[in-house]
Amino acid sequence: MTTTWMNPIDHQFPNLTKIRITYPNSRVKHARSLKSLLISNSHEPSHSLLQTSQQSARSLVQKFNPKIPIEEALTPPSSWYTSPDFLSLEFDQVFFTGWQAVGCTEQVQEANSFFTGRLGNVEYVVCRDENGELRAFNNVCRHHASLVAFGSGKGSCFTCPYHGWTYGLNGALVKATRITGMKNFDVKEFxxxxxxxxxxxxxxxxxxxREAFDDDDVGMEWLGSASKILSTNGVDTSLSYLCRREHTIECNWKVFCENHTDGGYHAPFVHKDLAASFDQLDSLSTTVYEKVSILGPENYDILGSKFLYPFIYPNFVVNRYGPWMDTNLVLPLGPRRCKVVFDYFLDTSLKDDEAFVAKGLEDNWKLQMDDFVVCEAVQRGLESPAYGSGRYAPIEKAMHHFHCLLYQNLMK
Incomplete structure (x- = not known):
């Protein structure tokens, strides 16, 4: 298991809550989706094998029945957490469709800044060009496929370290080395x-x-009717960004998500050292929306509470409590392994209180470490022949909702 800290950033976000959206150049009429690119570039035998593996994975999907009410339902079978074919289907039907959280605006606050990431086999780079426009690209050189950007930082261009092909932060190829004599080559197409x-x-x-370059409401697409509820309950840009932490866990990505969607069921047992902090759990309830489940006090949408624990399908956790907010982005690394990226935010008035910040981060990491241990224990149990499926406690309706959404996506 690995743990790394990134340097703190004390820059305050602008106090804006409106949605801002940037699309790729809409004049490119024939832009293709990631999925269509993958299919068009694959050889027929490989595509046939892909279809076979997905058919096998869909047979595993059908072992869960979302129509059975939670009081009677069985949880998904252990094969959902161990099968490589099943994870492949999840990438295709869950992670490569719809909006996916990948980072924070603070990472590309300034012009010419960028950060990179990977989801499944897709490498990407997000950047802000010299004009301040936010852009994103597949982080793959069009010459011989090397990555062109690494980590995060600032720069006026991306230069491939392999053969020196250079791209502007608008994605255009601005330099292709040693191409004299190359025929039928149009720089604009590469x-x-x-x-x-x-x-x-x-x-x-x-x-x-998605291929459409229209003016969709991203909040509604990503969050559904919970969009306004979250933005009016402290999940907004009013907080200052503090730092990032990453941790690799030996468990399926869903195990970590389920730990968050059990309605606080595990808290008194897993987080015993902080049991006194969970007296309020009995007063919390779970509300389920289209793609979001929220654990919080009753009537939070009326009271304007800043004490909420939303889970945003499929893999994004938000913890909003008092002056703090932290987010957990859960990234699959394999059937039995995932990486969780933690970003920490704090009320601007407290960000310079070093003792308060250090104590808050320490307490939070203790909670996370408790969860890491139990999630890895769950994964080991899922791989045991003694376990097939389990049952839901009624308090776990957010988890049941999570599994039902997965079923719907995977059966498309």
Whole structure:
């Protein structure tokens, strides 16, 4: 297991809550989705094998029945957490469709700044060009496929370290080395392949599939009717960004998500050292929306509470409590392994209180470490022949909702 801290950033976000969205160049009429690119570039035998593996995975999907009410339902079978074919289907039907959270606006606050990431086998780079426009691209050189950007930072261009092909932050190929004599080559056709990028609150979102370049309401697409509820309950840009932490866990990505969607069921047992902090759990309830479930006090949408624990399908956790907010982005690394990216935010008036910040981060990491241990224990149990499926406690309706949404996506 690995843990790394990134340098703190004390820059305050602008106090804006409106949605801002940027699309790839709409004049490119024949832009293709990621999925269509993958299919068109694959050889027929490989495509046939892909279909076979997906058919096998769909047979596993059918072992869960979303129509059975939670009081009688069985949880998904252990094969959902161990099968490589099943994870492949999840990438295709869940992660490569719709909006996916990938980072924070603070990472590309300034012109010429960028950060990179990976989801499944897709490498991407998000950047803000010299004009301040937010852009995103597949992070793959069009010459011989090397990555062109690494980590995060600032620069006026992306230069491939392999053969020196250079791209502007608008994605255009601006330099192709040693191409004299090359025939039927149009520089304009070999820019970085764009991805659809948007901003909601302090979060940057990518869409790996959609081709339409219209003026969709990203908040409604990503969050459904919970969009306004979250923005009016403290999930917004009013907080200052503090830092990032990453941790690799030996468990399926869904195990970590389920730990958040059990309605607080695990808290008194897993977080014993902080049991006194959970007296309020009995007063909390779970409300389910289209793609979001929220654990919080009753009537939070009326009271304007800043004590909410939303889970945003499929893999994004928000914890909003008092002056703090932290987010957990859960990234699959394999059937039995995931990485969780933690970003921390704090009320601006407290960000310079070093003792308060240090104590808050320490307490939070203790909670996370408790969860890491239990999630890895769950994964080991899922791989045991003694376990097939389990049952839901009624308090776990957010988890049941999560599984039902997965079923719907995976059966498309």
């Amino acid at each position: 820019g970085l392949i764009p991805l659809r990028v948007a901003v909601w609150g302090p979060f940057i979102l990518l869409n790996f599939e």
